Amino acid sequence: MKDTKGGTLSPEEKRLIYELSGDLGASARPFKELGQKLGLPEEQILETIRSLINKGYLRRFGATLRHQLSGFTANAMVAWKVEEARVDEAGQALASFKEVTHCYHRPGVPGWPYNLYTMIHGSSEEDCRALAESMSRAADITEYELLFSHEEHKKTSMRYFE
Amino acid sequence: MTGNDILSETERAILNQIQSDYPIEARPYLVLAERLGLTETEVLETVRRLRASGVIRRIGGNFSARNLGYTSTLCAARVPEDRLKAFIAEVNQYTGVTHNYLRNHDLNVWFTFIAPSMEEIEKNLAAISEATGVRPIYNLPADKIFKIKVDFQFEE
Numbered sequence: 493m494k495d496t497k498g499g500t501l502s503p504e505e506k507r508l509i510y511e512l513s514g515d516l517g518a519s520a521r522p523f524k525e526l527g528q529k530l531g532l533p534e535e536q537i538l539e540t541i542r543s544l545i546n547k548g549y550l551r552r553f554g555a556t557l558r559h560q561l562s563g564f565t566a567n568a569m570v571a572w573k574v575e576e577a578r579v580d581e582a583g584q585a586l587a588s589f590k591e592v593t594h595c596y597h598r599p600g601v602p603g604w605p606y607n608l609y610t611m612i613h614g615s616s617e618e619d620c621r622a623l624a625e626s627m628s629r630a631a632d633i634t635e636y637e638l639l640f641s642h643e644e645h646k647k648t649s650m651r652y653f654e
Numbered sequence: 655m656t657g658n659d660i661l662s663e664t665e666r667a668i669l670n671q672i673q674s675d676y677p678i679e680a681r682p683y684l685v686l687a688e689r690l691g692l693t694e695t696e697v698l699e700t701v702r703r704l705r706a707s708g709v710i711r712r713i714g715g716n717f718s719a720r721n722l723g724y725t726s727t728l729c730a731a732r733v734p735e736d737r738l739k740a741f742i743a744e745v746n747q748y749t750g751v752t753h754n755y756l757r758n759h760d761l762n763v764w765f766t767f768i769a770p771s772m773e774e775i776e777k778n779l780a781a782i783s784e785a786t787g788v789r790p791i792y793n794l795p796a797d798k799i800f801k802i803k804v805d806f807q808f809e810e
Contacts (some may be wrong), residue, residue, distance in 0.1 A: 501690065501722075509715070509717065509722070512714055512715035512717075513715055513717060514712075514714055514715060514780065515713060515714055516710040516712075516713040516714055518698075518701070518702055518705065520681060520683055520684075520694065520698055521665065521668070521680060521681060522682065522713075523678075523680060523682075524680065524785070535679055535680075537755055538678055538680065539687070541678050541715075542678055544715075545678075547721075548718060548720050548721050549717055549718060549722055550715050550716070550717055550718075551718050551802075552673075552674055552714070552715070552716045552804070552805075553676050553678065553714070553715045553718060554672050554673045554674055554675070554676035554713065554805075555672045555673050555675075555676065555701075555710045555711075555713045555803075556710070556711045556712050556713075556714070557669065557673065557709060557710060557806060558708055558709060558710075558711050558715070559712060559806070569757065579798070580798075584798040584800060586800070589800035592801060592803075593802070593804060594801060594802055594803075594804075595799075595800035595801040596728075596796040596797075596798065596799055596800065597770040597796065597797045597798040597799075597800070598728060598794040598795065598796050598797065599794075601792050601793070601794065602793075603792070604730070604761065604792050609728070609794075611765050612708065637759065638778065639757040639758065639759045639761075639764070640757060640758050641755040641756065641757050641764075642756050642757065642758050643755065643756040644754075644755055644760045645705070645742050645746060645754040645756065645761075646746050646751060646752070646753060646754035646765070647752070647753050647754075648752050648753075648809050649712065649714065649716070649722075649752060650717070650719065650749075650750065650752050651749065652717060652719075652722055652724065653722075
C-alpha cells in the first residue's frame with residue numbers, strides 16, 4: 493500500500509479501516525473484540541469509528557443483505573445517453589425514482605456513448621422495462637439500454653489498506 | 655416469495671435498523687433491543703440466525719473509496735462465449751475487482767475495479783487484455799454520483 497493513499501489517516505485508523513471493511517464478530521461486544529485484536533481500548537475503537545463517519549470516510553456501517561431476499565428479484569442496469577449539457581438535470585430526474593438505488597454520470601467512450609447509469613430494482617424484467625420507460629419520459633431521454641444481470645461471478649467488499 | 659413473506663416481524667424490524675442505524679456503542683445489540691422493545695439476547699440470537707441462513711451477508715463498514723484516496727471504476731467488455739470462462743477467471747483474480755456480472759447484452763461482462771490509482775487500473779486492464787486477447791475493455795469512471803442508496807426497508 494502506497495503511503496500517498498489516505499495520507500491524513502493515522503496507522504491506527506488504517507488498521508481499523510482494514511478490519512471494518514471485513515466482517516464484524518458476532519459477539520455481544522463486537523467493538524471490544526475488535527479492540528482486543530488491534531490492541532486498542534473499546535472506547536477508542538468507538539470514537540474512531542464515529543470520527544470516520546463524521547469525516548466522510550465511512551459512508552455507512554451495518555449489515556449488508558443478500559438482495560434476493562428483498563423481494564426485488566429483477567435488477568437491471570440502465571445505461572442512458574443524454575447530451576452532456578443536460579446530465580445534471582437528467583441525472584437528478586432519474587435519481588428521484590425510489591426504485592433507483594444507484595445513479596452515476598460516467599462520460600461516454602468511443603464505441604459506448606452512454607453517459608448516465610442507474611441500477612433499478614423491480615419484481616420482474618417486465619416491471620423493470622416499464623419502470624425504465626417512465627423514467628425515460630420523466631428525464632426526457634429516448635436512448636437507453638437495459639442490461640439484466642444473468643450470472644453473478646463475484647460480489648464482495650473491498651478490503652482497504654491491506 | 656419475498657422477505658416480507660418469509661421473515662418474521664421481529665426479523666424485519668431488526669433488519670430495518672441494522673443496515674443503516676447500527677449503533678456504534680459498546681453493546682450495540684442492547685441499544686437495538688431498547689429501540690425495538692426486545693431483549694439483548696433476542697436481538698443477538700436473531701442476528702446470528704440471519705447470518706447463518708445467509709440473509710445477512712456481512713456486518714461492517716462501507717467506505718468511500720474516493721475519500722480514502724482510492725480510485726474506483728466500472729469496466730465492460732464484449733467477450734465471446736468461448737472465452738468467457740477464462741476472461742472471468744482472469745479478471746476475478748484481482749482483489750480490487752469487487753463485483754463481476756454477466757449481462758444480457760453484446761457488451762456482456764461488467765465489473766467494478768478499485769485500486770490506489772487510475773494508472774494501476776489502466777495497467778491491470780492492459781494486462782487482462784494481453785492475457786485474454788479481449789479488447790477493448792471500456793474504463794468508465796464516475797464523474798458524479800447522483801444517488802447511492804443500498805439499504806432495503808421491509809414492511810413492518
